[in-house]
Amino acid sequence: MLSAFARAFRTPDLRRKLLFTIGMMVLFRVGSFLPTPGVSYPNVQACIEQTADNDLLGLVNLFSGGALLQLSVFSLGIMPYITASIIVQLLRVVIPKFEELHKEGQSGTAKLTQYTRYLTIGLAILQSTTIITFARSGNLFQGCTLEVIPNDTPLTLLIMVITMTAGTGLIMWFGELITERGVGNGMSLLIFTSIAASFPGALWSIAGGNNGVGKFVAVLAIVVLVIGLVVFVEQSQRRIPVQYAKRMVGRRMYGGSSTYIPIKINMAGVIPVIFASSLLAVPTLIAQFGDATAGWVQWISVNVADPAAPLHMAIYIVLIIFFCFFYTAITFNPDEVADNMKKYGGFIPGIRAGRPTAEYLDYVITRITTPGSLYLALVALIPMIAFIVLGVGANIPFGGASILIVVGVGLETVKQIESQLQQRHYEGFLR
Numbered sequence: 001m002l003s004a005f006a007r008a009f010r011t012p013d014l015r016r017k018l019l020f021t022i023g024m025m026v027l028f029r030v031g032s033f034l035p036t037p038g039v040s041y042p043n044v045q046a047c048i049e050q051t052a053d054n055d056l057l058g059l060v061n062l063f064s065g066g067a068l069l070q071l072s073v074f075s076l077g078i079m080p081y082i083t084a085s086i087i088v089q090l091l092r093v094v095i096p097k098f099e100e101l102h103k104e105g106q107s108g109t110a111k112l113t114q115y116t117r118y119l120t121i122g123l124a125i126l127q128s129t130t131i132i133t134f135a136r137s138g139n140l141f142q143g144c145t146l147e148v149i150p151n152d153t154p155l156t157l158l159i160m161v162i163t164m165t166a167g168t169g170l171i172m173w174f175g176e177l178i179t180e181r182g183v184g185n186g187m188s189l190l191i192f193t194s195i196a197a198s199f200p201g202a203l204w205s206i207a208g209g210n211n212g213v214g215k216f217v218a219v220l221a222i223v224v225l226v227i228g229l230v231v232f233v234e235q236s237q238r239r240i241p242v243q244y245a246k247r248m249v250g251r252r253m254y255g256g257s258s259t260y261i262p263i264k265i266n267m268a269g270v271i272p273v274i275f276a277s278s279l280l281a282v283p284t285l286i287a288q289f290g291d292a293t294a295g296w297v298q299w300i301s302v303n304v305a306d307p308a309a310p311l312h313m314a315i316y317i318v319l320i321i322f323f324c325f326f327y328t329a330i331t332f333n334p335d336e337v338a339d340n341m342k343k344y345g346g347f348i349p350g351i352r353a354g355r356p357t358a359e360y361l362d363y364v365i366t367r368i369t370t371p372g373s374l375y376l377a378l379v380a381l382i383p384m385i386a387f388i389v390l391g392v393g394a395n396i397p398f399g400g401a402s403i404l405i406v407v408g409v410g411l412e413t414v415k416q417i418e419s420q421l422q423q424r425h426y427e428g429f430l431r
Contacts, residue, residue, distance in 0.1 A: 007421060014183075014420055021182035024174050025193045031074040031170070032194075036163050038156040039071045039135075040148055047144035071135060071148065073167040076127050078175070078190050080168050084119035086271065088112055093330055120172055121165060128164035132157055183420075184413035192409040195402045223403070226382055230407045233375055238263045238368055240361070245345040261337070263364065265372040268327040269408065272373070273380050273401040275327075276319035280304065280312065307384055317377045324373035334361035379404060 009015045035041045048069055068075050092098045101108035134140040135148050149156070171190060178186030206216050239260040284305040287297045303311045338358035340346075347353045351360045380401065 008417055011421070014417070017181065017183045018417075021178050021184065021189065024178050024182065024186075025189065028074065028171065028174055028190055028193055029197060031167060032072050032077075032197075033070065034073045036071050036073055036075065036160050038149055038151060038160050040146075040150050043146040043150075044069070044071055044148050046146055047141035047148060068131070069140070071131075073163055074171060075131060075164050076124055076168045076171075077194055078171055078187060080123040080127060081116070081120045081172050081175070081187060082191075082274070083123055084116045087119060088116050089330065117172065121169060124165040124168035125161060128161045128168075131164070132160055184409070184416050188405075188409045189413065191405055192413075195406055222382070226379060226403055227407055230379060230403060231411065233265055233372075234408060234411060236265050238265075238364065240364065241349055242341065242346050243349055245347070261361075263332075263368055265368055266376060267332060267365075267369065267372065268324045268376070270401050270404040271327050272320045272323035272376055273404065275323040276316055276380075277401065279319055280316060313381060313384075316380065320377045320380060321373040324376055325369055328365060328369050328372075332365060334358040334365065337361060376404075 008018060035044070068077065088098065092102055098112065101111050104111075131140065132149070136152055138144070141148065149160075172187075175186030175190050178184065178189055180186075182189075203216075206219055239262055241258065241260050244257050244259070283300050287300040287305065303309050304315070306312060335358045338354060338361060341348075341357060342353045348357055348360060351357050
């Protein structure tokens with residue numbers, strides 16, 4: 001592995017791409033610590049120390065690399081773009097025009113990307129306004145009496161909204177530059193950077209606290225075990241063989257080749273975990289605006305907001321399984337795949353082309369998605385349950401979503417570097 005990285009840096013073109021990617025990631029991390037104009041940085045740091053266990057916006061803060069609670073220029077992180085991308089994908093089912101653009105190829109994809117950018121800016125304005133409102137009312141740092149925004153005049157608040165929105169636009173530009181001139185998918189690498197940046201601090205808090213060496217070693221063992229499970233499953237796939245018949249086009253003969261349709265066990269990726277976590281945060285968010293002594297607020301705090309509560313875990317599992325089937329059904333259309341195969345003379349051996357092929361693909365997808373959804377729920381809950389049992393807390397950033405993203409992005413980036421090395425007749429990472 002290290003020798004492969006050394007060969008990559010000895011290749012001028014690949015070295016330039018790697019250094020450009022690293023430079024963009026460094027700029028992204030620097031922006032995560034630049035305070036937004038109008039924010040009292042010392043008061044923010046003091047409030048973070050006083051309310052370290054507040055997990056109301058834990059998911060968003062994780063994807064921003066801790067920048068959200070810092071109220072920095074990059075407070076919103078990459079979450080507005082992720083949300084916008086998911087919304088545009090879901091709208092393909094509702095709006096026929098979006099589905100037509102998706103089928104048009106590169107020009108249609110460029111148009112959908114432009115819509116995603118516009119929606120990202122709109123969501124950034126909405127989310128920045130919400131976060132600033134939380135900070136002014138004290139709900140962002142519960143229990144902290146210090147003013148994080150000392151001068152809350154309309155002009156100051158407007159500048160803060162513009163700054164955070166511009167930061168989101170800059171992050172989106174960074175991601176597109178990495179995809180175009182660097183190595184790997186830019187947006188995924190920025191998410192990877194945000195999550196990985198919080199790992200050293202979490203390890204230090206476990207090792208330096210009252211947990212002891214035994215619990216620290218146990219946490220590392222659990223993380224390594226879960227990473228191994230994720231790598232094994234993410235690399236697994238069901239290959240459906242496809243045979244293309246020979247056909248004459250003019251004087252040339254085309255087709256006659258054999259290929260396969262790779263179907264991953266986890267086709268939905270980390271999206272179901274993100275959706276489930278976001279929905280579980282809604283009751284907690286609503287409870288923040290209620291009376292703390294009210295019965296329904298206390299019930300939500302005990303049964304829904306607490307990650308160790310059995311009801312919380314049960315709802316979490318059900319939501320993950322539901323969104324896994326839902327998102328897979330949206331992203332993989334058996335009818336469309338069957339029609340494309342029939343159009344180009346392809347067929348699955350033993351299955352008639354057309355409707356029987358679509359039914360067979362739907363049957364295979366259902367059978368594969370069932371264990372895939374259970375795998376996602378297992379990966380999401382194993383760290384949570386294990387860390388609760390060990391007594392190190394359930395809010396450290398070694399949850400299922402973070403591990404899935406870090407491992408998935410790492411594998412994809414390594415594959416891209418390996419493919420570029422093999423194009424230059426070098427050995428790859430895998431020998």
